[in-house]
Amino acid sequence: MTAPAARFRFSPPVLVVVLASIVALLAWRLATPYLAVPTVDGYDVRRMVLHYSLLPRAVTALVCGAALSLSGALFQQILRNPMASPTTLGISAGANLALVVATLYLPALLAAGRDAVALAGSAASAALVIGLGARRGFSPFSLVLSGLVVSLWCGALAAIFTLLNDRYLVSLFIWGAGSLAQQGWDIPLSLPWKVGLLAALAGLVVRPLSLLELGDESASGLGVRLAHLRLASVSIAVALAAIVTSAVGVVGFIGLVAPILARLAGARKTLAVLVWSSLIGATLLLLTDTAVQLLAGQFSDFLPTGAVTAVFGSPLMLILLGRLKLRQRTLPRAAAGKWLAFSGRKALPVLVVAVPFVLLMALCVGRGIDGGWAFLGDIATTEVLGLRAMRILAALSAGVMLAVAGVILQRMTGNEMASPEVLGVSAGATMGVTIAIFTIAAPGLFLQFGAAALGALVVLAIIFAFAMRAGLAPERILLAGIALSAMVDAVVGVLNASGDPRALLVLRWMSGSTYAIDPVTAAAAGIAAILTLAAVLLLRRWLDLLPLGAPQSMALGLSPFRARIVLFCVAGLMSGIATLCVGPLSFVGLMAPHIAREAGFTRARPQTLAAAFIGGTFMVLADWIGRTIIFPYQIPAGLISALIGAPFLMMLLRRKA
Amino acid sequence: MCCPIPISTHRSPMCGDRSFLTRRHLLASTFVAGLLPGAFGRAQAQTAPMRIISLDYGLSSTLLGLGVTPLAISDRADWGRWVREPELPAEVVDLGSSLEVNRELLAALTPDLILTTPYLDGISDRVAAYGRLLRLSVYAPENGAILEAAVRATRTLAANVGREAEAERFLERSDAFFEDCRARIARKAPPPMAFVNFLDARHARIYGPPGLFDNVLARIGVENAWKEPSNYWGFQTISIEELSRIQDPKTHLVAFDPIPGDVLPKLARSPLWQALPFAQGKQFHVLPPALMFGMVNEGMRFARLLTTLVETRL
Known part of the structure; x- marks a missing residue:
């Protein structure tokens, strides 16, 4: 990140002054009406609004901006990763999820301490993301990829918990989207001392942090204890993000943008980066918030600031991507562990028994009109069995395609967090549906599917255009994809917070239900699954060779460039079709390849087949649970699979560490 | 208390309804007992009154207002939380969420008529396979004033279930009721x-x-202090300080239950909230839940709650 700085004449103070003067201009416009002499007798609430809403809100924005940016700068310095921030590492989202779960299910915990709950959530996601990253030598890509996956997962889960609990009131959405609105000085008075305390602690690690710039070894030589330093800095950064989330919700991407601006403006030394990041972040968030207030006034509509910063901040990831150096890595072979104590041969019979069993259960076991469980039973007319079969077929096909797309992406990138969910295709489909729902008065199902397919294609095209320029480096493509996902997420967040009931439709769609499947779609998905699976099996040689690295595969007569294009196309197609059936966030594509490999299926063909079986069966099981467990209400299959799958996957990855 | 609200009077079932209920009950129990092949259910349905399924709270309560008990409705579990009245007969089956009506139940219940709204257009293709669809539009951008749209929808619904006379009586009652509320409120x-x-x-x-x-x-005849146009659902999301845009200090503020637990204690600590003249004491009131996205019945419930409030607290 040092090279482009030369082009800027700015110094950090100039940047802060420029930002601050824009803020002052906007703030003046915002505040003028409140400074006027009251015209109504005995009702001087304007002065009150100024004193107890506008001013505390401004202070809150300043403090939150500073805290998040300091947190981001700390992350970036200690992890030496220009894309690290509370948002991109999933820290804010973890805090948010913890708070949502506590609000809905354990309100007593919140009374005990909101900050503590937020801290627990963000610490958990930090431990997870950084733990995963540590095993890959803190590669910027891996770290941010895991972080954004965790972030999306937490965000989706928080939204869906809310959805399941409250159809009409959307308080948690607003708060998840980061509104800075204030009606008193409670928050702006309690935040600064907490942030100040943490900033003082950060001051203590500045010196060792700057020694770190000499390189790990020189720093150790000078007496820096690396492990301690990492733990201390990361803890401070996590705590900063957690208390902000606990106070105002998730404010996206400020913590990423501000440190980058500070460095672009010429801040070099650690202390300078930390200080100027905080100042720039503070003014930047205030600027955004003031602009949002002016805009919201214009449209008489509600705009949550945190989601707005995310809408503008996430594209920055795409720009950053082009500037990062990256190394091509190969698949870690050591990972083929014996955790399950299976060889592929022994695992096979398990699969052969489990698959038909699950399929039969999903078809025959259901609940009747009175809600009682039944094998077949009164309700199971041919029509109902047909309905179930349709959903089973769709879930099965989607699971198979996601799993195989996951195998392709993981083998191609050598990244264990690679999966169709992060390819951005799903995000494109979601965006397509969102646009359709909000622009067309009453889009039918067919139109929604069309819009989803179109959205997926557009994103695929964008990612390809981008990837061609970047030389088709797989990790860049994934990161570009997930940056787009984050943006879509932010847009959906804004819509949700506005409270428009149509946002519920989008959420429903995102949560991944096989509910809307019709026979044609199910059959089409089935055929697509068979065809793409066959295609992948034909291409298995590429999948065996690519993980060896580009030079080796070229020596063996494979053009990595062409192979990658073809494989990306296949993976994109598979995840696009699957998304139409089970939504964008099932995590099956992430999980199934891992389980297959753990079970001893390491070569391309066995891994593909085993992953397909596992993914398909898992999805069918998730769909069945979703259909029956709170009958007659239904939980989307995608959500169930994410709920079960993500923790399981984390366990798996931890075991290997 | 205010006058007995019409909803409770017209709910007493007439003879025809009673036999309908029994037959329907019997039919449902045959389902449960597992005796039922689909054909038997259909044969019964021809002689029995219409088997109606409603996927919208407003339409469900309107049906009850017309003296028709729906076979099943969506989101039944939350009826008591949002709609409250009229009380829902126990035998009405829960179909699950309106956005994902349980299709297995739909297939088993063999309805003659399924009531939907534009909001549910996303699933109407799916639902249409199980019975004739009647789409009644109340909450849609082109409809304008909701109460009028609800009255129109009530008449359309009645025409489709052969209850035109009941509908006119129901609307007359509601008119008389609103008129009565108007008169009582005018005195205050x-x-x-x-x-x-x-x-x-x-x-x-x-x-x-x-x-x-x-x-x-x-x-x-009550002046709404909030004059800014909202979305076509009739609400606008604001942060609390925006309440200060209400100019008249004599305004009264009414909040509906459910109010999240921490709201009132936190607001009590907000100087801004304290400064709003209508945020406290005699100018701030809390009402039981009322469905904001309903039809004529829900309008009457709101009117009754408000009239009582005006008569007892002002």
């Missing part, structure tokens, strides 16, 4: 009032034109 000459649902301690939904509440307010 109430100040302008604003109506909110608190989302959290910092945000609320406020109800304005062209929503149901706003229409009812106009009908019963």
Whole structure:
């Protein structure tokens, strides 16, 4: 990140002054009406609004901006990763999820301490993301990829918990989207001392942090204890993000943008980066918030600031991507562990028994009109069995395609967090549906599917255009994809917070239900699954060779460039079709390849087949649970699979560490 | 207390209804007993009254208002939380969420008529396979004032279930009821009032034109203090300080239950909230839940709650 700085004449103070003067201009416009002499007798609430809403809100924005940016700068310095921030590492989202779960299910915990709950959530996601990253030598890509996956997962889960609990009131959405609105000085008075305390602690690690710039070894030589330093800095950064989330919700991407601006403006030394990041972040968030207030006034509509910063901040990831150096890595072979104590041969019979069993259960076991469980039973007319079969077929096909797309992406990138969910295709489909729902008065199902397919294609095209320029480096493509996902997420967040009931439709769609499947779609998905699976099996040689690295595969007569294009196309197609059936966030594509490999299926063909079986069966099981467990209400299959799958996957990855 | 609200009078089933209920009951129990092949159910349905399924609270309560008990409705589990009245007969089957109506149940219940709204267009293709679809549009951008749209929808619904006479009587009753509320409220000459649902301690939904509440307010002669146009569902999301845009200090503020637990204590600590003249003491009121996205019945419930409030607290 040092090279482009030369082009800027700015110094950090100039940047802060420029930002601050824009803020002052906007703030003046915002505040003028409140400074006027009251015209109504005995009702001087304007002065009150100024004193107890506008001013505390401004202070809150300043403090939150500073805290998040300091947190981001700390992350970036200690992890030496220009894309690290509370948002991109999933820290804010973890805090948010913890708070949502506590609000809905354990309100007593919140009374005990909101900050503590937020801290627990963000610490958990930090431990997870950084733990995963540590095993890959803190590669910027891996770290941010895991972080954004965790972030999306937490965000989706928080939204869906809310959805399941409250159809009409959307308080948690607003708060998840980061509104800075204030009606008193409670928050702006309690935040600064907490942030100040943490900033003082950060001051203590500045010196060792700057020694770190000499390189790990020189720093150790000078007496820096690396492990301690990492733990201390990361803890401070996590705590900063957690208390902000606990106070105002998730404010996206400020913590990423501000440190980058500070460095672009010429801040070099650690202390300078930390200080100027905080100042720039503070003014930047205030600027955004003031602009949002002016805009919201214009449209008489509600705009949550945190989601707005995310809408503008996430594209920055795409720009950053082009500037990062990256190394091509190969698949870690050591990972083929014996955790399950299976060889592929022994695992096979398990699969052969489990698959038909699950399929039969999903078809025959259901609940009747009175809600009682039944094998077949009164309700199971041919029509109902047909309905179930349709959903089973769709879930099965989607699971198979996601799993195989996951195998392709993981083998191609050598990244264990690679999966169709992060390819951005799903995000494109979601965006397509969102646009359709909000622009067309009453889009039918067919139109929604069309819009989803179109959205997926557009994103695929964008990612390809981008990837061609970047030389088709797989990790860049994934990161570009997930940056787009984050943006879509932010847009959906804004819509949700506005409270428009149509946002519920989008959420429903995102949560991944096989509910809307019709026979044609199910059959089409089935055929697509068979065809793409066959295609992948034909291409298995590429999948065996690519993980060896580009030079080796070229020596063996494979053009990595062409192979990658073809494989990306296949993976994109598979995840696009699957998304139409089970939504964008099932995590099956992430999980199934891992389980297959753990079970001893390491070569391309066995891994593909085993992953397909596992993914398909898992999805069918998730769909069945979703259909029956709170009958007659239904939980989307995608959500169930994410709920079960993500923790399981984390366990798996931890075991290997 | 205010007058017995019409909903409770017209709910007493007539003879025809009673036999219908019994037959339907019997039919349902045959389902449960597992005796039922689909054909038997269909043969019964031809002689029995229409087997109607409603996927919208407003339409469900309107059906009850017409003296028809729906076979099943969506989101039954939350009826008591939002709609409350009229009380739902115990035998009405829960179909699950309206956005994902349980299709297995739909297939087993073999309805003659399924009532939907534009909001549910996303699933109407799926649902259409199980019975004739009747799409009644109340909450849609082109409809304008909700109460009028609800009256139109009530008549259309009645025509489709052969209850035109009941519908006219129902609408007359509701008219008379609104008129009565208007007269009682006029005696009190109430100040302008604003109506909110608190989302959290910092945000609320406020109800304005062209929503149901706003229409009812106009009908019963209470001035809505919030004049800014809202979305076509009739609400606008605001942060609390925006309440200060209400100019008249004599305004009264009404919040509906459910109010999240921490809201009132937190607001009590907010100087801004304290400074709003209508945020406390005699100018701040809490009403039981009322469905903001309903039809005529829900409008009447709102009117009754408000009239009682005006008569007892002002």
